[in-house]
Amino acid sequence: MMEEQISVFDIFKIGVGPSSSHTLGPWRAAERFVQFLRSENLLSQVVRIKVLLYGSLAKTGRGHGTDIAVMLGLAGYDPVSMDTSLIDSIIQDIHTAETLDLGNSFAIRFNPQEDIHFLFQESLPFHPNALTFQAFMDNGEAISQTFYSIGGGFVVTADESSLEQQRKNLPYPGQNxxxxxxxxxxxxxxxxxxxxxxxxxxxxxxxxxxxxxxxxxxxxxxxxxxxxxxxxxxxxxxxxxxxxxxxxxxxxxxxxxxxxxxxxxxxxxxxxxxxxxxxxxxxxxxxxxxxxxxxxxxxxxxxxxxxxxxxxxxxxxxxxxxxxxxxxxxxxxxxxxxxxxxxxxxxxxxxxxxxxxxxxxxxxxxxxxxxxxxxxxxxxxxxxxxxxxxxxxxxxxxxxxxxxxxxxxxxxxxxxxxxxxxxxxxxxxxxxxxxxxxxxxxxxxxxxxxxxxxxxxxxxxxxxxxxxxxxxxxx
Structure with a gap:
């Protein structure tokens, strides 16, 4: 098994409460999905996004602010630097206008009541904290990605290792x-x-x-x-x-x-x-x-x-x-x-x-x-x-x-x-x-x-x- 390399800055992350796995992790997942769309030059073509929350993320999602986190992440806000006093007003504006500025760049129709789905009875095998983002394009095509919030703000896909950083030759490697x-x-x-x-x-x-x-x-x-x-x-x-x-x-x-x-x-x-x-x-x-x-x-x-x-x-x-x-x-x-x-x-x-x-x-x-x-x-x-x-x-x-x-x-x-x-x-x-x-x-x-x-x-x-x-x- 490949040795896992974890920095102290992976353990100590600055973010927003109340949960690292149910708030910070989904927030980072939403950011990653937006980054993917931007890297593929698809961001401007998106007309609608749906979010599917599975298992534990669904069952305690609202209490943990998972729905709030994914909206803030999709809208391009950074949990490290954003003014947390603005969260309530930002979320209220999204609900009222039924519009979200995807990646702080393109306004799309977004109704949280219709576009965030809490799948209480469904779980994915890789990890209990799973969420899928679905983007629908102006040409009728759709694209999706599934992420897993595995604790402590760590977010992975099923085919990734738990860390995204490049592996290094550490002088004192260890697993235990x-x-x-x-x-x-x-x-x-x-x-x-x-x-x-x-x-x-x-x-x-x-x-x-x-x-x-x-x-x-x-x-x-x-x-x-x-x-x-x-x-x-x-x-x-x-x-x-x-x-x-x-x-x-x-x-x-x-x-x-x-x-x-x-x-x-x-x-x-x-x-x-x-x-x-x-x-x-x-x-x-x-x-x-x-x-x-x-x-x-x-x-x-x-x-x-x-x-x-x-x-x-x-x-x-x-x-x-x-x-x-x-x-x-x-x-x-x-x-x-x-x-x-x-x-x-x-x-x-x-x-x-x-x-x-x-x-x-x-x-x-x-x-x-x-x-x-x-x-x-x-x-x-x-x-x-x-x-x-x-x-x-x-x-x-x-x-x-x-x-x-x-x-x-x-x-x-x-x-x-x-x-x-x-x-x-x-x-x-x-x-x-x-x-x-x-x-x-x-x-x-x-x-x-x-x-x-x-x-x-x-x-x-x-x-x-x-x-x-x-x-x-x-x-």
Whole structure:
């Protein structure tokens, strides 16, 4: 089997919530379809487009904003750079005018009620998250392409590998934790240092540094926004935001005007266990409340689990004296590699593996990164990742109403706290005495995913989604 090459920038993607596989992935698929039409000089000939959503994308599509995502992608908007405050008005205009500017170039007739089809009872064999775009031309011909959103914003066709980038000769290639340990034994390098050397094959040293610090910036901006935004989340569940009220309560009237001053005020208020615990929860709540509100977030490794890694990173920079660019880069490099190992050996798609593939993986990523940054050995970092995932095995994905809100938002707080606990356990342990390896827990996660009933894989057909008495007309 060909070795899969995954960059840290494949794991950490800047995008728009609420879901990497159901929002960001379909958005990117729509962009790819438009790019294909443009490359074939067909864009100006298109008179109508239909979108077919299959399986998991259909069952939770409206709650996850899949219909919104494909419209924005077809219209030429970029999830990294667009003004997210305009999303509601753009979508409303499409509905009202029944017109879409394909690729921001040619206006075509488009009625979302007629042209986006939710095929609840149909699934394609390659992956549960499938969508097909059909373009009808002015000469009567039609062309179609099918894409699969395989988790974390990754999008492929059935005949593609999971990554589009050109293969490189990496100095430290690997598919699993055993490969990492082999390179560690040969070189003595830390996990983050090995990953950094691989990244330099794809990008310059400055591009790696600036790119990771930009990821950190977006994470911080998201947390800060979420800690200052009140009200009710969209979608019909009427979930009240909690992070802002908690932040205000914890700071007890302290004054600040930007992120750095906010961080300083958090530090000044103390470092006791309960206080620290409240802030870790607050950071995770804030980010995933923003995610649920179609704001800009970073996949880590997914949108649904976007709060775990940043919450633990903020814990590190605020309560462990880690507010240093080099330390932040170390944290992200390590976390990204752990996410890549899970993707290679199992899945980061809840539609394939349940929530263990999202919150579980993000908790493992954060645990390993924190352990290295706190001075742990390479073996202790991998042990921390194993501990974190071991206690997420079998976690189901059962979003109420198909929305990334209940139980998703609170689950991020649980994942963050488990990551810190796993790190502390590993730092106080001798990895030579461990009975379970990271590779073994990843294999267990995958076999558990295969055994798991499909109703617990992001379909809203089981678990809380069917036992909580809520009826949403849009889902």
């Amino acid at each position: 934790a055993a490969d990492l340990l082999k390179w560690v034994a040969e070189t003595g390098l830390k996990i983050s240092e090995l990953v950094h050397q691989n990244e330099l094959v794809w990008r310059s040293r400055e591009e790696v540094r600036s790119g990771l610090l930009n990821i950190f910036r977006v994470m911080c901006e998201c947390a800060y926004r979420g800690c200052h935004a009140s009200g009710v989340l969209p979608g019909g569940l009427k979930v009240t935001r909690r992070a802002a009220a908690l932040s205000e309560k914890l700071l007890a009237g302290a004054e600040y005007s930007d992120f750095d001053q906010w961080v300083e005020q958090i530090r000044k208020q103390g470092s006791g266990f309960q206080y620290t615990l409240d802030w870790v929860s607050c950071f995770a709540l804030a980010i995933n409340e923003e995610n649920a509100a179609f704001a800009r977030v970073v996949t880590a490794p997914t949108n649904g689990a976007a709060g775990v890694v940043p919450a633990v990173l903020l814990y590190y920079i605020i309560f462990c004296d880690g507010y240093n660019h080099d330390k932040i880069i170390t944290f992200l490099l390590n976390a990204g590699e752990i996410g890549a190992i899970f993707k290679k050996g199992s899945t980061i798609s809840a539609a394939m593996g349940g929530c263990q593939a999202e919150i579980g993986v993000s908790s493992a990523m954060a645990a390993a990164a924190l352990t290295e940054c706190l001075g742990g050995t390479q073996q202790q970092a991998l042990m921390a990742a194993e501990i974190a995932m071991e206690h997420h095995l079998g976690l189901t994905c059962d979003p109420v109403g198909g929305l990334v809100q209940i139980p998703c938002i609170e689950r991020n707080t649980m994942g963050a706290i488990k990551a810190i606990t796993a790190s502390q356990l590993a730092l106080q342990a001798n990895p030579d005495n461990a009975k379970v390896s990271l590779d073994e827990v990843i294999q267990t996660m995958w076999t558990t995913a295969l055994d798991m009933n499909s109703k617990y894989k992001e379909t809203s057909d089981g678990g809380l989604a069917v036992h909580v008495p809520i009826s949403l007309p849009e889902c």
